[in-house]
Amino acid sequence: xxxxxxxxxxxxxxxxxxxxxxxxxxxxxxxxxxxxxxxxxxxxxxxxxxxxxxxxxxxxxxxxxxxxxxxxxxxxxxxxxxxxxxxxxxxxxxxxxxxxxxxxxxxxxxxxxxxxxxxxxxxxxxxxxxxxxxxxxx
Numbered sequence: 640x641x642x643x644x645x646x647x648x649x650x651x652x653x654x655x656x657x658x659x660x661x662x663x664x665x666x667x668x669x670x671x672x673x674x675x676x677x678x679x680x681x682x683x684x685x686x687x688x689x690x691x692x693x694x695x696x697x698x699x700x701x702x703x704x705x706x707x708x709x710x711x712x713x714x715x716x717x718x719x720x721x722x723x724x725x726x727x728x729x730x731x732x733x734x735x736x737x738x739x740x741x742x743x744x745x746x747x748x749x750x751x752x753x754x755x756x757x758x759x760x761x762x763x764x765x766x767x768x769x770x771x772x773x774x775x776x777x
Contacts, residue, residue, distance in 0.1 A: 665689045665706060666775065669699040669726070670714035675765055679712050679741075682768040686775035696722035700729055703736075710775065714741040714765055715749065724752070731756035739774060741765045 666688035670676040673694070680690035688710060693699035703711070711730045715723055730738050737759040742749050744764040753761045760774055 664710070665691050665708040667691050667693065667699055667703055667706075667708050667711040667713075667730075669693045669696070669711065670716060671695060672714065672716045675714045675716060675741075678765070678768055679714060679771055682771035683710070683712060683775045685768070686772045688775055696720075696726035700726055703730060703733060708733075709735060710737050710739070712739045712741065712771065712775075715743055717743070727753065727756055727758070731758060739771075741771075 664687075666683045668676055668679045668683060668690045670679065671694055676692055676694060680692055683690050691702055691706065691708065693702055699711075699713075702708075711733075713723070713727060713730070727738070727740065730736060738756075739760045739762070740753045740758050741762045741764065742753060746763070750761055750763060762770075
């Protein structure tokens, strides 16, 4: 049965591929801290995703506008700016995209804001690479 016949029969095509079985899906990685950006990029890459690195909310917003991505990991380093809020709002409204936010520890208002947006996962602080990789495997 062809893919179009399967879709016509009511089955959906899963676009997510397992490691090594096809092209990796793209994951937006946003952090203004290059060390954090690289840590997250390695983690998502080890989970089979192709990281698209951005060091500013403006760059991330532009990338999200021209590419089809299924996952975004945003690291809020230090104070959360209005630009990051706008980016998080945009990403949360992007159909078919899961949003992981690594926020600031003990930032309760930030966590409430992110959870109200409907983020898939909120981490209070930057988790280690293994934890992020495990999330991305899900």
